[in-house]
Amino acid sequence: MENTTEDYSMLVLAAVTPDDYEGGSTTEDYDLDDSGSVCDMSIVRNFRKYYEPPLYWLIVILGSVGNILVIWIYTNLKNRLKTMTDVYLLNLAVADLLFLCTLPFWAADAISGWTFGWPLCKGVSAVYKINFFSSMLLLTCISVDRYIVIVQTTKAQNSKEQRLAYSKFICLIVWLLALMLSIPEILFANTKVLDSNTFCTMIYWNNENNRTKILVLALQISMGFCIPLLVMIYCYTNIIYTLLKARNFEKHKALRVILAVVGVFVLSQLPYNGMLAVKAAQAANTTITDCSQVQTFDIVLQIMQSLAYMHSCLNPFLYVFVGVRFRKDLKKLFQRHCLRCSGKSIKHGGPLRSSVMSDAESTVALSL
Numbered sequence: 578m579e580n581t582t583e584d585y586s587m588l589v590l591a592a593v594t595p596d597d598y599e600g601g602s603t604t605e606d607y608d609l610d611d612s613g614s615v616c617d618m619s620i621v622r623n624f625r626k627y628y629e630p631p632l633y634w635l636i637v638i639l640g641s642v643g644n645i646l647v648i649w650i651y652t653n654l655k656n657r658l659k660t661m662t663d664v665y666l667l668n669l670a671v672a673d674l675l676f677l678c679t680l681p682f683w684a685a686d687a688i689s690g691w692t693f694g695w696p697l698c699k700g701v702s703a704v705y706k707i708n709f710f711s712s713m714l715l716l717t718c719i720s721v722d723r724y725i726v727i728v729q730t731t732k733a734q735n736s737k738e739q740r741l742a743y744s745k746f747i748c749l750i751v752w753l754l755a756l757m758l759s760i761p762e763i764l765f766a767n768t769k770v771l772d773s774n775t776f777c778t779m780i781y782w783n784n785e786n787n788r789t790k791i792l793v794l795a796l797q798i799s800m801g802f803c804i805p806l807l808v809m810i811y812c813y814t815n816i817i818y819t820l821l822k823a824r825n826f827e828k829h830k831a832l833r834v835i836l837a838v839v840g841v842f843v844l845s846q847l848p849y850n851g852m853l854a855v856k857a858a859q860a861a862n863t864t865i866t867d868c869s870q871v872q873t874f875d876i877v878l879q880i881m882q883s884l885a886y887m888h889s890c891l892n893p894f895l896y897v898f899v900g901v902r903f904r905k906d907l908k909k910l911f912q913r914h915c916l917r918c919s920g921k922s923i924k925h926g927g928p929l930r931s932s933v934m935s936d937a938e939s940t941v942a943l944s945l
Contacts, residue, residue: 616868621875630684632883640677640890644670647893650906661722661744666896668748669715673889676708680886682777691777695768698777702766703759710801711755712889716842717805718747719896724812728819758800761793787860794857802850806843813839838895841888849885852878 647670651658658664682693682701691698725740765779781789813835820831856878897903 616871618872618875621872621879624876625687625879628879629687629883633680633684633886636883636886636890637677637680640673640893643890643893643897644674644677646907647897648674650903650910653910654906659741660726661740661747662719662726664741664744664748665715665719665722668751669712669719669892669896672708672711672715673892675704676712676889679705679708686777690774691768692775693777695777698768699763699766702762702777702779706759706762707752707755709755710758711751712892713801713805714751714755715748716892717808718744718751720805720809720812724815728815758796761789761796765789765793791857791860794853794860798850798853798857802846806846809839809842834895834899837899841891841895845885845888845891849878849881852881 647666651663651667651670658667679701682697685692693701722740722744761779765781766777767780768775769778769780770776779790779793781787781793783789817832817835852874855874
């Protein structure tokens, strides 16, 4: 994520690409040719200043409400973590919530630059990327678990307890892998002062021919989109095939849920990652040299980035609240909370239990 203020040129021989976070506007203006003509990026900076803050805050508010409700359900209902997907969904809500916590910093950065110091620049950048990758990897785990439960039903039922224990270990692996994938942010995120303004950006040292930058972009595209998408396509294709053969009155509802999950993932992530692929190609071999095209590319990249961020506030509704069981549990929690607030006694005392539904019932209908 990055920002800018005054004109600051960059030789096209080094490739017309800024040191930046995926989708942020540039911190530097571009030299377009050997004659030294400069492409003024002030239009991109002004666009980011007025576009990103309100949209990011909207994403933060909507996403926080949904993910906090998910965490509230899991932490207030006894025996709610009954399946592998339950464990993944709780971790997904935590990852999305922590990811959303970084957006206000980038909104502030878009308005007035980075005023939080270089340690927080590295810290926020790392937290942002850790939770981005963990969210994508957890979505992959959910797809695999649904595949096992629906396509390999017998195997899933026989190893239910064992799989539940494995899920916690898998989540630990996911978080550790996400931490490893965030190493570039830990190493290269830093503050840069341009004309009395400070910005948090990626500063690649020993970046001969932009190789480091290309590697970082390739890592994000592959681990943050390509691999999760391929796994989702394989798993959900087999799930759809299995459901079409099943005699279940709810299978059409399940198919609609699957199409919504895959459709939203593709529509939100594909345009953004496509732009990142173009950006990597630009870093490898300068392909965009026209000033208006450079400006348009940066603006479109910012729009695609914000569209991708919307996925973090849609996850609770796609993976959780679409399910009958979660809606019932949420209703129970609100009823109990309202009774406590009114001072009335709660009937049938004792810990509030989650709705009872088997793995097969819940996942065949995808009603988690």
